[in-house]
Amino acid sequence: MGRISLDKPLIKELSELLNTNNLSEISITQGRLSVKVVRNLSSGGTIITQGIDNKILEVEDKDVISAHPGTVKSPMVGTIYLASSPEDKPFISVGQSVKEGDQLFIIEAMKTMNPVKSPYSGVIKQIIIKNETPVEYDEILAVIDIT
Numbered sequence: 069m070g071r072i073s074l075d076k077p078l079i080k081e082l083s084e085l086l087n088t089n090n091l092s093e094i095s096i097t098q099g100r101l102s103v104k105v106v107r108n109l110s111s112g113g114t115i116i117t118q119g120i121d122n123k124i125l126e127v128e129d130k131d132v133i134s135a136h137p138g139t140v141k142s143p144m145v146g147t148i149y150l151a152s153s154p155e156d157k158p159f160i161s162v163g164q165s166v167k168e169g170d171q172l173f174i175i176e177a178m179k180t181m182n183p184v185k186s187p188y189s190g191v192i193k194q195i196i197i198k199n200e201t202p203v204e205y206d207e208i209l210a211v212i213d214i215t
Contacts, residue, residue: 082094145205149173149199169185
């Protein structure tokens with residue numbers, strides 16, 4: 069799936085609404101397109117996500133996300149898979165509860181399938197990466213709200 073161009077004036081207006089009204093998050097959905105702007109209250113940074121059919125496609129300001137205590141990072145370089153096969157449903161979805169040790173992803177490296185397990189118990193807040201894309205070591209894959 070390709071990148072969707074952002075409506076930058078809309079994003080700017082939503083960011084200003086966040087600050088003006090002291091909100092933490094705003095979401096807008098029009099048909100299959102959704103835009104969500106989240107304000108990190110501790111640093112004032114803004115995270116912008118957008119998606120089609122609730123699939124997260126892009127995240128900006130990853131420095132703000134990496135400061136989140138529930139970030140899940142890639143343990144290796146490889147290709148990431150969100151499910152065990154193309155026909156299977158993904159291991160996780162946004163809003164799903166997970167326990168420490170639950171499988172989140174698979175990373176293929178050198179023809180070997182390596183499970184990526186949850187380091188925390190909590191609720192999946194964001195899935196940052198897309199299926200079948202290359203990942204680097206220590207790249208942020210997902211964010212979990214730790215319980």
